[in-house]
Amino acid sequence: MRRFFLFLVLIAALAAGGAWWISRPQVLPEARLAAIAAVEADAERGRLVFHAGGCASCHAEDGAEGEARLVLAGGHRLESEFGAFVAPNISPHPEAGIGAWSVGDFANAMLRGVSPEGAHYYPAFPYTAYIHMTDRDLADLWAFLQTLPEADRENDPNALAFPYTLRRGIGLWKWRHLSDDWVAAAPSETLERGRYLVEALGHCAECHTPRDRWGGLDLARWMGGAENPSGRGRIPNITPAALDWSAADIAYYLETGFTPDYDSAGGTMASVVKNTAELPASDREAIAAYVKGLAPVAAPDAE
Amino acid sequence: MISHANGLGLHAAAASLAAALALAPAATLAQDFENQVAARQGQFKIMALNLGMLGGMARGNIEYDADTAALAAANLVAVSQLGQEFHWPEGSDNIMLDTTRAQPSIWEDFDDFASKWQDYGTQAAALAEVAATGQEALGPAVGALGGTCQACHEAHRGPELN
Structure with missing residues (x-):
């Protein structure tokens, strides 16, 4: 009996050690960081990456228009069943923002969800999508962010429920959910661009795909619509099972916010349209092509 | 006992x-504020129908016609001139009702809501100025008007109900 008990303790210790090992924050390999640092960055090109990435939707002030969308003081609250995540200041301010970071720090944050201090970020920051970013886009975006105004707003703490306050646990979540595999096939150049804009930069699935109880995306219902995490209503299913707009309609919506019935985008999607309106028409067409090619996801029978 | x-x-x-x-x-x-909600949703449907004419002409899906464009734009202006006092009773929001996407923020900051409605009127008037001047003027003016729709929807309209 005593030996059996010791055996159990040993197993538990091994499991705890294994979980601790699995959950450690993992940064990019040196070679990748060197490749990113070697990119001759183009800040103007980074502006498009910035808009495609939707950075302003969370890091600029809520409802900001025009130039105010370039002041990345943070403060937007993302409400969820785990609590509220508060977007931080990512302006180039050296103390309040991320002005003291290196491009390598930025790369580890964006592509691996690890802070310069070596802590996990919560996946409310969509590094699960940004993990697909190219070195060039990452470096160009970093260069663009340097050109933006400094903001001295201090960060507010997240308002999360226990046990989600334990950041180390995010490591286990990443082990399950952080992957650089694409979801959709991309058999043409346009679809490949569309997939990059949707699955990587635009992180559309973060809202349009339902989640499991641990907050991981349900890949079998990719873009099939989801509960609105921040309140009433639903985020719509945008697969061809529910959305019958033409590709031209989708591109026009992403440019103007008008649906084919001339209703207009609302809520967080209005902010997304402000971003997509800044992209070249070919990018909006690529997104539309990708959306038209999504695998249809039927509505759940009953809820 | x-x-x-x-x-x-x-x-x-x-x-x-x-x-x-x-x-x-x-x-x-x-109470369900049935009439008020129907009235205000009706005015948005009038907007959508007339914007659809103008947007369709701007995109080249409908053949441009100066008189039609002018009429559609005048209708948009007319909606902007309807007094909104009776359409938005307090409590007719998407927390209290299942029939609306109007968020309580409208009543929490009614000045902001009113100013966004006014922005719509301003852009509708600007669109009416140019609507009859030619097809190429429609795109930018419809786009500017759409910006006022979205600014208000972003702040005050919730997601779809089902």
Whole structure:
């Protein structure tokens, strides 16, 4: 009996050690960081990456228009069943923002969800999508962010429920959910661009795909619509099972916010349209092509 | 013993009266504002129909016609001139009702809501100025008008209900 008990303790210790090992924050390999640092960055090109990435939707002030969308003081609250995540200041301010970071720090944050201090970020920051970013886009975006105004707003703490306050646990979540595999096939150049804009930069699935109880995306219902995490209503299913707009309609919506019935985008999607309106028409067409090619996801029978 | 029972009965009667009184204002609050919601949604449908004419011409899906464009734009201006006082009673929001996507933020910051409605009127008037001048003027003017729709929707309209 005593030996059996010791055996159990040993197993538990091994499991705890294994979980601790699995959950450690993992940064990019040196070679990748060197490749990113070697990119001759183009800040103007980074502006498009910035808009495609939707950075302003969370890091600029809520409802900001025009130039105010370039002041990345943070403060937007993302409400969820785990609590509220508060977007931080990512302006180039050296103390309040991320002005003291290196491009390598930025790369580890964006592509691996690890802070310069070596802590996990919560996946409310969509590094699960940004993990697909190219070195060039990452470096160009970093260069663009340097050109933006400094903001001295201090960060507010997240308002999360226990046990989600334990950041180390995010490591286990990443082990399950952080992957650089694409979801959709991309058999043409346009679809490949569309997939990059949707699955990587635009992180559309973060809202349009339902989640499991641990907050991981349900890949079998990719873009099939989801509960609105921040309140009433639903985020719509945008697969061809529910959305019958033409590709031209989708591109026009992403440019103007008008649906084919001339209703207009609302809520967080209005902010997304402000971003997509800044992209070249070919990018909006690529997104539309990708959306038209999504695998249809039927509505759940009953809820 | 009997008086005690009576006491209880009185208590019960008093309790049910209190409950009835407590419910009465709630019942008033829980009215569905059916007419007000239908009226305001109707005006947005009028906007959508007329914007559809102009947007369709701007995109080349509908053949441009100066008179049609002018009429559609005039209708958009006319909607902007409807007094909104009766359309937005307090409590007719998407927390209280299942029939609307109007968020409580409208009533929390009614000045902001009113100023966004005014922005719509300004852009509708600008669109009406140019609508009859040619097809190429429509795109930018419709786009600017759409920006005012989205600014208000971003702040004050919730997601789809189902």
